Amino acid sequence: MSGWRLPSGGAIDRARPLGFTFDGRQFEGFAGDTLASALLASGTRILGRSFKYHRPRGLWGMGGEEPNAIIDVTDAGVTTPNLRATLVPLRAGLEARSVNASPTAERDCWAVLDLLHRFLPAGFYYKTFMAPDWMRWEPSIRRMAGLGRLDPGNRPPADAVPMNARADLLVIGAGPAGLAAARAAARNGRAVWLVEEAPAIGGALRWRGGAIEGADWEAFAADTAQTVEAAGGRVMTDTTLWGAFDHGLYAAWERRAGRGDRHWRIRAGEVVLAAGALERPLWFANNDLPGVMSAEAGLHYLSLYGVAAGRRVLVACANDAPYAVAGALAEAGAQVTLADARADTPEAPEGVRLLRGARISRARGTREVGAADVDGAHLDVDTILCSGGWTPTVHLFCQAGGKLDLDARRDALVPRPGTAPMQVAGAANGAFGLQAALDEGHRAGGGTGPAPRAAAAADWAVMPMRPDPASGGRQWIDLQNDVTFKDVKLAAQEGFRSVEHLKRYTTLGMATDQGRTANFAGLAALAAVTGRSVEETGTTTYRPPFAPVPFPVIAGPRRGELFNPPRRLPLEPAHRDLGARWRDYGGWLRPATYGEGDEAALAQAEALEARQAAGLYDASSLGKIEVIGPGAAALVDFCNYVRMSTLEPGRARYGFMLSESGVVHDDGVVLRLAEDRFLVSASSSHTASVRLMLEEARQDRFDPRQVFVHDVTAHWTTLTVTGPGARELILGAGIAEEVAALRFMRVAETAWRGVPLRAARVSFTGDLSYELSVPARHGGMLMQALDGARAAVGACWIGLEALMILRAEKGFVLVGKDTDGVTMPQDLGWTGPREKRTDEYLGRRALFTPEARRADRRQLVGLEAEGEALPVGAHAVPLEGQRRSLGFVTSSHMSPVLGRPIALALVEAGNDRLGQEVGIFHLGETRRARIVPACSYDPEGTRRDG
Template identity: 70%
Template structure:
């Protein structure tokens, strides 16, 4: 136990001690600690074991870059695996357990793996599999793979709330540059969202301090937060913005103490990235020993938590940043030696021994740091702090499609301006100085006038690079045990591409995603191959920026929230009318009105044939297709050509999958020469829109055709039956004179009213559509006129009977995964069309031309209706199914059962009897046309 707690430094609450354990050892921290600071101040130094060689590992960093201190955390009997100690707050009673170690980190029995390191170089997995047969070795390697252990009893919360928001300016990072950008935006009256993964704004100011505009930086931070709130914005702390996605969407994970985590999807007009930079290590022999730490992290733990990394400390660097660390540790009572590789350096801090123009050669010690070798000099120490330069955090800029430029002054890749929609500022843009960070942030936030002022010069940085010819075992990825020797081996064996280097050596594939390792690998490969870093290239940056629990990004997935149904705008009115609701096609819709379903559905269907009926057809898709290329898009995506459709008319058609299978059917309305509405089935609206969008982007000019799914923005009520016209006229609604399949747009009470003579029942029908806010008024008008015509509201069960009487199909119920349009009696377009359309070629394959395909027919039967799903036996055979019943009802109007079925060669069996088998019983039925009512369509005229 080397680290210790300073008696006065830090902001932890020393009046609230918290007990916890690590690998069974009882320890104490304070409220306000993180797991890392509590372990550093009073715990063991060995916190884990490396992945491949099981070498001892200690604390390195202070945030998401931490590669070593990965723990399984048990609280209240439930274990969460692979928690980064630097990012979790300490709580009472936590039980921490090192990962990848048995029985614990100090006594890991697999430490013997390190003795076999010469036989386990980079790529040994591949060579083993190829040379000796992978089936022999894979089970053994799989048993040893992985880090933490999953707890089967630990079920994630029922849901993590998700939120969709938008803002004028999104600022990522609340350090000095981010605060300046947010302050400028909020001052200009813009709605600003400021997001930071720390518990408080301030970034490096929290441990380095500083003055802004002549006052402590805390005043500027408070003033910024107040202005953000006044302008309607928000400050999100403890929030990791983990991904940049298409169309300007950013995903953020908010951690809330005592409450379920929350997931944000943020869209912003402008985005500023102020994510800072990550301190690089130095590369010397045995630089992976516990006790080798980031210099900036040591300063962070000292000032925020009073946790001191050691007592006799060597600080290695080639830049100005660690001088503040050395001064603070010396003032705290530590013996500090500062080793600076530069011949000219700032003055040594008080009480600090400064060695110029020198580098650390090696760390000494059996299992943790006991000394440092500096240019051959042996220096006793218990801690080595290192700073090899800084790597800007450009991940989100690259995720958004941005490119990078190499800045030789700081030896780092920085964002190339104007290559993404994100403006990067501060240390993330290579500006290492408070004044420069404030100035860049102020400008990016749209500030006018003078930027916030600060004193102090920017750090002088002379970044270090690994020497690929150096002797000894030098680690560049400590969690995955990648050494400089492994990079040399990859170069020698031809794996010189950065993507090949990554996969051959596993460099950068640890849980820290190579934050401190990737630069070393690139620099070493560049030196070995005689290239520059820009010529060597970088790996691809992909979300997530940091590991995110799957429970946070998972959808709503339990009980009623597993697949929540969509709700009708008029649901309260239907319920008040006695509707019994049920889910149909993803929508909660009236099934029937009244108590007993079978009796209510029969009565409603009969009323629809004898007088009039009204039902809510709002879920039918309303996908607007607009633009000069709209007709061409619909022709390509549809089986029935729509370009010949006249404005003011509607046409029924299909959409096919690429294999020619019917995906959806519906009506297309042409409102104008360049404007259509695709009325898809309610259950297929989403997939139809995606099929249209895919074709729009891949085959057509996206600037000539546009798609908008406005289904939820409109209420559609359908009035059907012999008295439908009289009912509408009695309601006071304007009723244009339209032929069947005619469409018109009129005004009603200053609201747009779209009238379409489209029938799903076989009777004269009018679909009346108004914007959703006018839906209640439309409902009230029709309901008031209902009694005069002895009309009824009807539910979906009655509608199912009405459409089956006419032989109208439901895709997915009366079709299956092999149904083509010719099987439904729609072979005309296949024979006539000469142009290309989705699925067209598949309709002419030998399979599509078979005469014994299952075809849609009707069935007539005596007695009770047939069972839906019953098998139709092949003629002359006793056991083989030739098809099945798809829909079956009792028709109250025809006063007999009706049924639809898909039967092999069904149209050739018209008038013949077939055997229907169900649950051990057989019945006789006669094959008939699908349309059982009004085959000539005379009832459509009203």
């Protein structure tokens, strides 16, 4: 019990006490407190347990860098796991519970694991649990792993709103550098977005204070905010900018208590990163004991919340920054000793005992700090405030592709100019003094003339501090994941000398704090044990998110029925009037069958009527992607397995699009409407990915000014008429004779009743078919005309279930159903382009690998069997010998026109097995089936011309 509340001071409202609980115990804080400051004021030291050894851990920091005080918080009946106590505003009735502890952090039964630490070094799990069988250990390990507990009853409200914005200048961080940058840019008339993670602007000025331009810093901050907003900009507090992405896109989480959070996607013309720096720990024996804290955090809690971290305080450092901390604590009534590792230091603050050239070597105590060893001397202290230097907050800079260099004078890894599309200013750039930060921010914001002047302009002097390989005891590098200096030495000894290997072998820097306090220490430790410099050792990779972001915030309203809402046909009401029954097909809500009764029987009847007379179905969901411009033919050729540039205008051709691995991604018909205009038809579920493939190739391989890609799916309604009576039906609907006379794979653009009409003679059923497309707003008129003409030919509307029967009878492929993640075009019988094309196209190289040339690849074939339809997914197996999978059934139906079951399957070396019998194994039973060609109906194709 060491922390205590001063009788006055801080930015809290002492007239509003707030009751809360921690691990079942009742506490009291004040409005304006955080959970961390209230617990510190209560004298509670043990706030959590470390991940591996379950050692007691206390408060270290003041923000998102906090590695120890991870708490499950229940507020208003909603439990949110793994929150940092430093970032949780205190509210009345809040219930907090420590994580990774049973039953409480104070009395954790798993603390016994620390007694076994000699047998649990880094990497022990890789070696120990492989024998006799990992699966034997996995359930127990999974039960022990993890931090907080999810509340199954927690259903976060869908109140997070996705927002999009643009800014002339985005300034990340509202400390001195960020304020100076925003002020300079706004004075030049630029729209500035100033984003700050804390609940108020000012950065370290909020607890360190300072005078700028002859007045208190608060006046400077208020004037900056007013200037930004007057120029059309925005100042956002309680907002975490968590990710930097390609093309100038930045993602931010804005917290708005009681009003619904917002998730911002911001595109900025320019960016200034002014995110400050994090104080590093020092490395000495038992440096993880509760009561060891960041020195800057000590000043933060004292100034903002009126809470002193301890009564007998040792401040250990090798830089100038903690002198203000020591002085403030002494003024507040604490007994303060300042141990500075430098021989040449500033003068001691009033009331502070200064030890020059003194280093701390050990913290003493069993459950919390009770003393410290400094150069062999025993000091009676209850709190140790450490400052091992400063690590610039460069995560977003590195996410944007930036590289780092070691600045020896500041002992910090600082951004290398020109390696990322942003400017960096202030402490994030290694400028730790107030005036230096204001100067850099002013320049970054495009300021002209002198920068704002600070009353205290001196920069902080810093002496490098490093882990001592010869030092005894357990020195903790990563507090949350229990990585010690000895673990780093062991990793290097076992050959893991790359920082990325060290990270994965020891889990250093992989905790939820993303190594904010551990990464530099880990690099320094690895450099020390391998005899290299920090530059030679290298740095790890930072990835989004910069800070944990709740899934509901990113998801926004995309949850429940809105998670992936089905797309709807423009003519849905008309289909409902016809008695359509609906299902989700490839993300689209489409008619499965029409009418009342058994769905399978309805599908059979519709398919038979379509074969005997005519069928109509709505094909509006098929993707329609226009590729336009002088480079259109080259782009379509590159993205297709089948060459399309040889098409004449007014003609169509079927083909495949492949992934880079040569796997069939989609199939469809390409229409050439003019020399410089193609229409790429995509499967309903693949339209978005096909467009992205075309767009990626357009931007990466072709001149984007010569070719353009537009998804026009939603602009057109497409109705298909198929069957022997199709020609008569469209003539009865008043469609022009020139459309009815179209030959197979021909296209016509004409007009019908004054409306643009595009007609294509393509077929997904194998029968005479016309795809008729009109602008979406005129789709109802076309549907009404076709429906009025169907009775004369005995036609019916057919749903997707009947259509699947018709296409399976012809052996037509449905990509994703009749293909899997390794199917290549030659597996479907399409070998011509691979053998004849010599130009480059997407996926070409993969088609000539040894894997692609294997003779036993699974190939698409048909199956004939007696009795009921074969089950989809059933495995083809040998009839004799050891049972193994030769492939599986992909599509299976009863054919109403053939009067027997038909099926498609991917079978190993299927074409070489034509005529052979195989077993079809399903749910313990085996049936016989004969392998036949995929097309089971009209193999000569005589029906497609009517």
